[in-house]
Amino acid sequence: MSLRRFQCAPHLAILPMALVAIVAYLGAALWTLRISLTGSRTFPSGRFIGLAQYQRLFDNERWMLSLHNLALYGVLFIGACLLIGFLLAVFIDQRVRGEGLFRTIFLYPYAMSFVATGLVWQWLLTPGDGIDGAVRALGFPGVRFDWIVQQDMVMYTIVIATVWQASGLVMALMLAGLRGVDPDIWKAARLDGIPAWRVYTRIVLPMLWPTVATVLLLLSTAVVKLYDAVVAMTQGGPGTASEVPTKFIMDHLFLRSNVGLASAGAVVLLVPVLALLAPYAYARSRKEAA
Amino acid sequence: MTPPIAQPVIESMMEQPPPLPLRLPPPARARQRSRRRRLTPARIGIYAFLLMAAAFFLLPLYVMIVTSFKPMDEIRQGGILALPHAFTLAPWRQAWSGVCTGAACEGIRGGFWNSVWITLPSTILPILIGAVNGYALSFWRPRGARLLFGILLAGAFVPVQVMIYPLVRVMALAGIFGSLPAIVLVHLVFAMPVMTLLFRNYYAGLPDELFQAARIDGGGFWRIFLQVMLPMSLPIIVVAAIMQVTGVWNDYILGLVFAGRDNLPMTVELNNVINTTTGTRQYNVNMAATILTALLPLALYFLSGRWFVRGIAAGAVKG
Numbered sequence: 001m002s003l004r005r006f007q008c009a010p011h012l013a014i015l016p017m018a019l020v021a022i023v024a025y026l027g028a029a030l031w032t033l034r035i036s037l038t039g040s041r042t043f044p045s046g047r048f049i050g051l052a053q054y055q056r057l058f059d060n061e062r063w064m065l066s067l068h069n070l071a072l073y074g075v076l077f078i079g080a081c082l083l084i085g086f087l088l089a090v091f092i093d094q095r096v097r098g099e100g101l102f103r104t105i106f107l108y109p110y111a112m113s114f115v116a117t118g119l120v121w122q123w124l125l126t127p128g129d130g131i132d133g134a135v136r137a138l139g140f141p142g143v144r145f146d147w148i149v150q151q152d153m154v155m156y157t158i159v160i161a162t163v164w165q166a167s168g169l170v171m172a173l174m175l176a177g178l179r180g181v182d183p184d185i186w187k188a189a190r191l192d193g194i195p196a197w198r199v200y201t202r203i204v205l206p207m208l209w210p211t212v213a214t215v216l217l218l219l220s221t222a223v224v225k226l227y228d229a230v231v232a233m234t235q236g237g238p239g240t241a242s243e244v245p246t247k248f249i250m251d252h253l254f255l256r257s258n259v260g261l262a263s264a265g266a267v268v269l270l271v272p273v274l275a276l277l278a279p280y281a282y283a284r285s286r287k288e289a290a
Numbered sequence: 291m292t293p294p295i296a297q298p299v300i301e302s303m304m305e306q307p308p309p310l311p312l313r314l315p316p317p318a319r320a321r322q323r324s325r326r327r328r329l330t331p332a333r334i335g336i337y338a339f340l341l342m343a344a345a346f347f348l349l350p351l352y353v354m355i356v357t358s359f360k361p362m363d364e365i366r367q368g369g370i371l372a373l374p375h376a377f378t379l380a381p382w383r384q385a386w387s388g389v390c391t392g393a394a395c396e397g398i399r400g401g402f403w404n405s406v407w408i409t410l411p412s413t414i415l416p417i418l419i420g421a422v423n424g425y426a427l428s429f430w431r432p433r434g435a436r437l438l439f440g441i442l443l444a445g446a447f448v449p450v451q452v453m454i455y456p457l458v459r460v461m462a463l464a465g466i467f468g469s470l471p472a473i474v475l476v477h478l479v480f481a482m483p484v485m486t487l488l489f490r491n492y493y494a495g496l497p498d499e500l501f502q503a504a505r506i507d508g509g510g511f512w513r514i515f516l517q518v519m520l521p522m523s524l525p526i527i528v529v530a531a532i533m534q535v536t537g538v539w540n541d542y543i544l545g546l547v548f549a550g551r552d553n554l555p556m557t558v559e560l561n562n563v564i565n566t567t568t569g570t571r572q573y574n575v576n577m578a579a580t581i582l583t584a585l586l587p588l589a590l591y592f593l594s595g596r597w598f599v600r601g602i603a604a605g606a607v608k609g
Contacts, residue, residue: 009511010430014438017423017482021438024479025445028456035455044459088343094336104592105344107599108351111591113540115557116584119564120350123357123573124370133368164350172599217447225449228542232561249451254547259455266452273447 029270036263044259053264063265066243069155073244074223076156080163081219082212085170090200092171093178103175107168114165118232121161122148151241154234158242162229166222170215177211178204220276224269245269358382358578365573381574385582389575390567391559398579401559405539407470408555412477413534417527419478420485425515427486428493429501439486446483450543458547468550476548477538485530488601492526493519529601532594536587556583 036054039047057063088106092099109117124130127146135143147153181204189199205212227246234242245265252262353370358381360374387397394400427435445453457476461467466475496519504514545555554562560583564576591598 007430007511010426010432013422013426013430013511014432014435016419017435017442017486018438020479020482021441021445023460024453024457025441025448028453028460029445029448031456032452084343087339091336091340091343094333096336096340102340102344103599104595105347108588108591109347111536111587111598112584113542113557113587115540115542115561116580117350119560119576119580120354122564123577124350124353126573129365129368129573130370134370137368164347168347221447227449227451228557231542232565235565246449246451250454250543253451253455262451263455266449266455269449270452273449277444277447 032263032266035259036267038260040260040263042257042259049260053260054268056261057264057268060261062240062243063245063248065240066245066248069242070223070226070244073155073159073226074220076159077162077166077223078216078219080159081167081170082215084163084167085215086174086205088167088171089174089178092175103172106171109165110168112165114162114228115232117161117165118158118229118234121157121164122233125157125160148234149238151238154238154242158226158230158233161233162222162226165229166219170219173211173215174208177208181207217276217280221273224272354577354581357574358385358581360574362570362572362574378574381572381578382582384572384575385563385579389563389572389579391554391562392566398556398559398563398582401554401556402582404549404553404559405556408473408477408545408549408553409535409538411470411474412481412538413531415474416478416481416485416534417530420482420530421489421520421523421527422515423482423486424489424491424493425519426511427490428496429498429514430511439490442483442486450480454543454547461548468548470549470553473545473549473553473555476544477541480544481534481537484533488526488530488533489523492523496522528594528597532590532598533601536590536598539587 035044037048037050038045039049039052088102092102092106096102112120125145125148126132127144127149130145132143132145135145148157185203185207186199189196189203225246226244227250230236230242230244230247236243236247246269249262249265249269252258252265356373357365357370359377359379361376361378361380364375385397386399388395389397391398391401423439426432427439457479458467461472461475466472500518501514504518509518539555540557541555542557542561545553546558549555549558560579563579564571
């Protein structure tokens with residue numbers, strides 16, 4: 001490694017990275033943490049009030065509703081994406097004709113922005129003129145599909161739209177995982193006369209654990225970050241029925257001039273993210289120690 | 291991160307992944323018994339499932355397209371799924387150059403050009419800096435770089451709301467808040483983890499002897515980068531460019547906060563068109579505007595195919 005003795009150029013070259021990591025990520029996150037401990041309203045103030053903002057946050061009905069919505073959304077979104085993505089991958093893996101075409105069709109929504117996704121589904125789900133009316137016109141006069149304006153159903157419409165957008169990604173990742181499975185396993189299973197679906201659920205799926213872990217991490221991060229799609233599709237409505245934490249934070253930062261409360265919310269959002277990353281960091285440090 | 295797309299993200303971030311194949315191998319089962327392909331009930335079931343799924347996935351695209359070519363009275367008569375009777379291009383003209391995006395009513399063409407001017411520097415800069423970072427991390431390993439990279443990667447999973455307010459204050463202090471430089475800088479910040487990761491993994495796959503030979507020939511940091519590494523980086527630059535163009539074009543929240551009134555990207559203007567206008571909703575104009583906004587990333591996806599897929603998993607970290 002004598003060729004890698006201390007040199008100036010490499011250190012200068014990573015200066016932008018150092019600035020971004022230390023100032024824009026670490027520094028900004030710590031600053032947000034600090035603001036969350038103050039009584040800041042429109043502008044940050046230095047007046048420390050301890051954990052009072054967190055107290056207020058968890059007394060805030062809108063925030064509690066947004067957490068509840070996020071939990072409901074997260075379970076349904078991740079579950080549906082995993083199920084649909086895995087099924088699509090398995091069915092595509094059956095030596096079908098037009099495999100490339102199917103893959104292209106299932107993945108194209110992922111190229112669309114959350115805003116466009118939200119707006120298209122908003123139109124599709126518009127009561128009367130949307131699918132709702134089309135189904136009635138087809139001869140089912142009793143059918144109502146107006147979830148998007150129902151307070152207790154609106155979160156499901158956001159699940160539908162975002163699952164449509166993201167499950168193709170899961171399909172692509174799972175398919176790549178399936179293609180990495182040793183062909184001998186299929187040979188052995190066939191000799192033993194095990195039906196294909198059991199091979200998939202009992203042997204292949206457990207082997208795909210690393211893929212599933214990746215997908216879980218990606219999807220759960222997407223859940224915590226959910227914002228654009230809600231803004232575009234329902235603006236958090238009807239009323240506050242589809243409020244999510246990210247939107248709560250943005251509204252309190254820029255519309256309601258309550259920077260302290262918003263920062264407390266942002267810090268709370270860090271918790272699930274760190275909880276998700278911790279197992280990975282742990283696995284890595286174990287690996288390095290070994 | 292492909293065939294090893296399968297590897298856990300973080301692990302593939304930290305280890306040297308095998309080079310990415312552009313083609314997926316054929317199904318494992320196909321290699322076993324590729325000749326038997328009779329149309330059994332099971333196979334009919336497989337195709338039925340896939341065709342139904344395809345119909346579900348295509349439905350929004352179809353509805354978007356047919357709606358955008360219908361006059362409003364035809365839409366009000368119902369039949370969201372019906373093909374247009376009186377085919378019209380007026381909604382497209384209206385969406386491009388007439389619809390109200392807030393105060394002005396000049397269509398979303400302004401937003402289109404804003405997005406172009408945001409996307410160009412926000413693609414080129416992050417790629418350049420990501421390439422330098424990846425190169426330094428892979429071959430020079432400057433002190434502390436691993437830790438910095440770790441912070442970046444962890445940051446990629448954090449919602450922007452955690453960082454956004456301090457960034458706004460810093461930009462305001464620097465006097466650039468609400469301007470083109472501000473939005474480009476913010477895109478650079480939030481693109482850096484993924485761009486660095488892409489290039490680091492790519493360079494980690496190159497043989498170390500290449501670097502050693504260049505060092506023995508007396509090449510310095512920048513010379514090796516410019517003359518040896520960069521010319522070999524074309525495939526990963528293409529992947530990075532596709533990811534970054536798509537990501538920046540599709541961004542909403544950063545443009546909304548940082549770009550300022552005069553530079554609002556197309557996504558923000560589109561949302562204004564549809565969600566902040568009063569009066570009757572012009573679904574046909576709305577859908578034409580939505581298609582116009584989604585057109586560039588969709589075209590990129592359909593044209594670049596496997597290249598898009600190749601970057602997608604690493605890009606998904608950004609979400």
